[in-house]
Amino acid sequence: MKLQHPKDPLMETIIRSAKLHIYKRGGKMDASNESSSLDSLMEVNVYHVTADSNTSETKRTLVDTKIIDFRESGWVIFNIQQALQNWLDGPTKKDGLLRLQLSSKACTKDLHRIFQVNRLMKRSLRDQEPRLNVKTSERLILGRVKRDIHTGDCEKGDGETQCCRFSLKIDFKELSWDDWVIAPTSFNAYYCEGDCGSSRLANDWALVKNLIHQANPEKMPVGVCCVPNEYKGLTLLHYNNDGQLTLSEKQNMVVQDCRCR
Numbered sequence: 001m002k003l004q005h006p007k008d009p010l011m012e013t014i015i016r017s018a019k020l021h022i023y024k025r026g027g028k029m030d031a032s033n034e035s036s037s038l039d040s041l042m043e044v045n046v047y048h049v050t051a052d053s054n055t056s057e058t059k060r061t062l063v064d065t066k067i068i069d070f071r072e073s074g075w076v077i078f079n080i081q082q083a084l085q086n087w088l089d090g091p092t093k094k095d096g097l098l099r100l101q102l103s104s105k106a107c108t109k110d111l112h113r114i115f116q117v118n119r120l121m122k123r124s125l126r127d128q129e130p131r132l133n134v135k136t137s138e139r140l141i142l143g144r145v146k147r148d149i150h151t152g153d154c155e156k157g158d159g160e161t162q163c164c165r166f167s168l169k170i171d172f173k174e175l176s177w178d179d180w181v182i183a184p185t186s187f188n189a190y191y192c193e194g195d196c197g198s199s200r201l202a203n204d205w206a207l208v209k210n211l212i213h214q215a216n217p218e219k220m221p222v223g224v225c226c227v228p229n230e231y232k233g234l235t236l237l238h239y240n241n242d243g244q245l246t247l248s249e250k251q252n253m254v255v256q257d258c259r260c261r
Contacts, residue, residue, distance in 0.1 A: 017135040026073035048083035163194035163226035196260035229259035
C-alpha cells in the first residue's frame with residue numbers, strides 16, 4: 001500500500017478511516033471451570049512504535065484497545081486511523097514502514113498463538129492474513145494553519161470551517177453507566193460540525209438537494225447538514241440483566257466519518 005501527499009502544495013491528505021483486521025484463532029473452553037467465561041477475556045492493545053532519529057530510542061503510543069474472548073475464532077478490528085495519519089505526516093523514515101505492536105498484560109506470550117499476524121504459506125489459509133482498509137480524502141490547506149501531526153480530524157480553533165469530525169470524549173459516569181459497564185471507562189464518540197458547500201457530500205441525493213436548495217429555497221427549504229455518515233460499534237465488558245459479567249458490542253457508538261446530507 002502506498003500513501004502519498006497530493007501534488008498540489010495547497011492540499012493535504014486526510015486519513016478518514018483506517019481499520020486493521022487481524023484473525024483470531026479460538027482456543028478450547030474448559031467446561032468444568034465455572035469462571036472460564038471470565039478467565040477467557042483479555043485486553044489487547046495496539047501500539048504505534050516509532051524511533052527517535054537522533055537517539056534511536058523507541059517510543060510506543062497506544063492506538064486502540066479491544067477486549068476479546070480468546071476461546072472464539074473470528075476477526076478483530078482495530079482502529080489505527082490516528083497512527084496512520086501521524087505516520088503519513090511525520091518525518092520520512094529510511095524504510096518507510098509503519099510499525100505496530102500487539103500487547104496484552106494478561107497473556108502477552110500467547111498473542112502470537114492467538115492472533116494470525118504472519119504471512120501464511122498455505123493458500124487455503126490466505127484469507128486469514130491481516131488486512132488493512134483505508135479511506136482517504138484531500139483537503140485544502142489554504143486559509144488555515146496546517147497541523148504538524150494530526151489524526152485527520154479537526155480541532156476547535158484550527159481555522160477549519162468545512163464539515164469535519166471533532167473529538168468528544170465521554171466518561172461512562174456522565175451517562176450513569178459506570179454501575180454496570182466495567183471496561184472501558186470512557187471512549188471518544190466524536191461529533192460532526194461545519195459548513196456544507198459543494199464538497200463532503202454523502203451521495204448524489206445530497207448533491208441534488210443542495211443544488212435545489214441554493215436555486216430555490218422555497219421548493220427545498222432545508223439544505224444539507226454536516227452529520228455522521230458512518231459509525232462503528234464499541235465493545236463493552238459489562239454486567240447483563242442477570243448480573244453476569246459478559247462481553248458484547250454496542251452498535252453505532254462511535255462516529256467514523258462526517259458528510260453533508
